[in-house]
């Protein structure tokens with residue numbers, strides 16, 4: 039444990055369970071070196087509601103109590119991950135002061151849309167807003183979160199970039215916002231290997247384009263049970279055995295909840311292959327298919343005319359300047 043962690047626990051333990059709002063406000067006046075006040079940094083890409091919630095838990099307060107205590111007016115109702123807390127500038131400034139984090143650092147770490155209400159206003163205000171399913175954050179690794187929360191909580195919600203799907207240190211991943219707990223990935227060592235392969239892919243200038251294409255292709259293969267069905271089914275079965283909560287989440291089938299994780303190793307392998315394919319006309323579709331089959335560890339790959347990979351190879355020249 040780091041010294042920060044220990045200090046944080048001591049500080050958290052020193053906070054009475056029902057500290058009043060007035061006292062929380064008074065903490066803003068306490069010099070930064072005073073004991074009993076924790077510095078809490080946001081996780082990268084953390085939903086602002088998640089960050090505010092963790093801050094509240096650090097002080098053993100409910101979120102509305104914390105906001106009230108630092109003079110932020112809270113409007114509306116919501117819960118993570120279906121809603122996000124939007125702050126205006128004054129509210130962000132007050133949260134940063136309470137958390138002992140420089141405001142620019144806070145603005146840099148939190149997702150941009152959370153702070154789009156920057157109109158000058160005397161009132162420090164926070165407002166819950168519902169999120170579409172595609173905009174909702176994902177559960178962060180519980181162990182990383184606990185470490186970064188001085189032990190106060192293991193719950194955080196983040197908008198991770200694709201290459202941060204898996205926590206390589208703690209072997210956890212949350213590939214769907216509907217998962218209220220992350221999936222433990224020890225049972226599938228290919229996932230940690232894919233994490234490192236994905237990091238290598240990022241060095242390639244065409245990484246983003248290749249990733250988007252590969253992800254669309256493998257998702258379609260998975261949904262239509264093509265090419266890699268047996269391998270993916272085996273992997274899904276292992277993940278389900280190690281994660282009973284996958285079957286009881288209720289809102290969707292385990293096959294759907296774990297999809298992004300099950301297809302992850304092949305998505306990375308396909309993206310790496312697509313990123314390094316020679317441009318047409320210096321390659322044929324069949325050459326490309328045999329290279330991709332090799333990368334996917336398949337004996338052969340003979341997609342139909344309507345297969346998204348064949349369509350991609352036939353109609354997408356891969357000649358953007360960034361690919362050269």
Ligand SMILES: [Zn+2]
Nearest residue numbers: 179182205208
């Ligand atoms: Zn972790």
